[in-house]
Amino acid sequence: xxxxxxxxxxxxxxxxxxxxxxxxxxxxxxxxxxxxxxxxxxxxxxxxxxxxxxxxxxxxxxxxxxxxxxxxxxxxxxxxxxxxxxxxxxxxxxxxxxxxxxxxxxxxxxxxxxxxxxxxxxxxxxxxxxxxxxxx
Amino acid sequence: xxxxxxxxxxxxxxxxxxxxxxxxxxxxxxxxxxxxxxxxxxxxxxxxxxxxxxxxxxxxxxxxxxxxxxxxxxxxxxxxxxxxxxxxxxxxxxxxxxxxxxxxxxxxxxxxxxxxxxxxxxxxxxxxxxxxxxxxxxxxxxxxxxxxxxxxxxxxxxxxxxxxxxxxxxxxxxxxxxxxxxxxxxxxxxxxxxxxxxxxxxxxxxxxxxxxxxxxxxxxxxxxxxxxxxxxxxxxxxxxxxxxxxxxxxxxxxxxxxxxxxxxxxxxxxxxxxxxxxxxxxxxxxxxxxxxxxxxxxxxxxxxxxxxxxxxxxxxxxxxxxxxxxxxxxxxxxxxxxxxxxxxxxxxxxxxxxxxxxxxxxxxxxxxxxxxxxxxxxxxxxxxxxxxxxxxxxxxxxxxx
Ligand code: SF4
Ligand code: SF4
Numbered sequence: 063x064x065x066x067x068x069x070x071x072x073x074x075x076x077x078x079x080x081x082x083x084x085x086x087x088x089x090x091x092x093x094x095x096x097x098x099x100x101x102x103x104x105x106x107x108x109x110x111x112x113x114x115x116x117x118x119x120x121x122x123x124x125x126x127x128x129x130x131x132x133x134x135x136x137x138x139x140x141x142x143x144x145x146x147x148x149x150x151x152x153x154x155x156x157x158x159x160x161x162x163x164x165x166x167x168x169x170x171x172x173x174x175x176x177x178x179x180x181x182x183x184x185x186x187x188x189x190x191x192x193x194x195x196x197x198x
Numbered sequence: 199x200x201x202x203x204x205x206x207x208x209x210x211x212x213x214x215x216x217x218x219x220x221x222x223x224x225x226x227x228x229x230x231x232x233x234x235x236x237x238x239x240x241x242x243x244x245x246x247x248x249x250x251x252x253x254x255x256x257x258x259x260x261x262x263x264x265x266x267x268x269x270x271x272x273x274x275x276x277x278x279x280x281x282x283x284x285x286x287x288x289x290x291x292x293x294x295x296x297x298x299x300x301x302x303x304x305x306x307x308x309x310x311x312x313x314x315x316x317x318x319x320x321x322x323x324x325x326x327x328x329x330x331x332x333x334x335x336x337x338x339x340x341x342x343x344x345x346x347x348x349x350x351x352x353x354x355x356x357x358x359x360x361x362x363x364x365x366x367x368x369x370x371x372x373x374x375x376x377x378x379x380x381x382x383x384x385x386x387x388x389x390x391x392x393x394x395x396x397x398x399x400x401x402x403x404x405x406x407x408x409x410x411x412x413x414x415x416x417x418x419x420x421x422x423x424x425x426x427x428x429x430x431x432x433x434x435x436x437x438x439x440x441x442x443x444x445x446x447x448x449x450x451x452x453x454x455x456x457x458x459x460x461x462x463x464x465x466x467x468x469x470x471x472x473x474x475x476x477x478x479x480x481x482x483x484x485x486x487x488x489x490x491x492x493x494x495x496x497x498x499x500x501x502x503x504x505x506x507x508x509x510x511x512x513x514x515x516x517x518x519x520x521x522x523x524x525x526x527x528x529x530x531x532x533x534x535x536x537x538x539x540x541x542x543x544x545x546x547x548x549x550x551x552x553x554x555x556x557x558x559x560x561x562x563x564x565x566x567x568x569x570x571x572x573x574x575x576x577x578x579x580x581x582x583x584x585x586x587x588x589x590x591x592x593x594x595x596x597x598x599x
């Protein structure tokens with residue numbers, strides 16, 4: 063069975079220099095398509111990948127990535143904002159790479175615009191109130 | 199001129215006019231100070247944001263047979279409490295985290311559940327698990343305790359903030375090449391964002407910048423209930439540089455607050471997790487300002503554009519205690535969502551919630567209108583600009599072995 067999936071990889075800064083993508087190709091025979099990459103030495107990185115290959119190998123590759131200390135997240139559109147938890151502080155607003163979190167200049171309420179969201183997961187970690195969640 | 203007593207008489211008769219801090223600046227701009235003074239009796243101010251120096255003192259009630267937790271140890275939902283008090287009096291601080299929390303060993307730590315979250319669970323009426331160990335004495339023989347407990351089981355529980363309502367604050371940025379995780383939020387490299395934390399013109403100590411009305415004993419809205427200013431807060435620093443209008447250009451005065459947790463609400467006491475930094479508690483505070491004279495009104499009518507804050511680099515200057523602002527910006531600029539720092543456009547985020555602060559100014563206004571809340575006369579002033587009262591750094595001294 064062939065598995066095809068889009069995933070978001072978060073690199074801790076100690077892992078940025080490692081040749082992760084080539085290992086996915088060589089060791090697991092996956093086809094890798096880099097959709098988006100923001101990886102600089104000495105920094106945390108985010109990479110959005112499209113992977114396809116044998117289901118077994120795909121599964122093993124995810125385990126390998128986790129073992130390497132990377133956080134793996136499926137790229138899904140199922141990010142949501144819990145309005146009961148959001149206090150509209152706005153601290154997430156400048157962190158969103160696609161302006162999917164928008165502050166109303168009058169009410170100071172923060173609106174989540176799902177269509178713009180690429181599910182990078184940044185707001186989930188940045189929100190102090192646990193108001194942004196992802197469903198797998 | 200009018201007195202607090204006169205204002206309370208008016209409240210009793212239902213004649214008092216109460217405006218929020220936002221409404222009053224509009225009124226003064228429209229009608230002028232003299233006319234506005236005739237019309238307004240009370241201005242409500244508020245703030246809602248993370249306040250790490252928050253905690254609760256509580257009494258669990260004695261067990262049968264008795265246990266002396268004092269000198270032993272105790273946890274609530276695994277979060278350690280301070281047990282250095284009498285037999286069943288405990289303290290829990292907002293930043294406490296379970297012993298097995300990985301902290302920043304897995305960097306950046308998530309700090310999902312700490313003291314602030316316990317306080318939120320408690321005030322929401324949820325059952326918690328209290329575990330305690332004691333050494334046992336003749337009069338307090340018991341050594342272990344493990345029980346469910348909720349807010350109704352406690353005899354007393356008071357929220358106590360030794361520092362709250364910071365009068366103005368830094369704008370935090372990061373000029374380094376790597377992301378940093380701070381109490382001012384995640385700061386993106388190379389001026390990727392600028393985070394601030396003040397309710398600005400709504401903020402109690404910015405609407406009464408010289409502490410003319412707010413003092414020890416002032417009755418306030420605290421966490422959804424009623425509380426009091428119990429002292430000036432830790433790190434109170436009234437003598438900093440001020441603008442011509444008397445507004446501090448950096449963090450300055452602070453207040454210590456106390457109130458009955460049983461009367462508070464989980465809407466205004468929320469556990470918060472600052473990525474890579476720690477757990478804390480966000481607290482809602484509202485302070486009424488009695489408009490006793492025109493001066494006090496002029497101060498209370500402060501606008502966001504009058505208040506400036508220093509932009510501080512949290513990648514190096516802040517940790518090394520260098521006051522080296524990259525510039526000053528006012529809160530109207532900060533609230534617009536974008537500021538300029540040396541020709542770079544930087545998007546802003548806030549830790550303090552304006553929406554929540556507005557809600558509190560409205561609630562406090564309604565309480566006063568409904569005669570549920572009267573103004574109190576402060577018993578004592580807090581040290582002001584000319585007091586010489588100052589914040590100092592710790593001077594470390596070598597220890598001779
Ligand atoms: S998941 Fe990423 S793109 Fe979506 S709202 Fe959050 S920060 Fe923005
Ligand atoms: S950081 Fe969280 S609480 Fe603040 S505005 Fe964003 S989603 Fe709401």
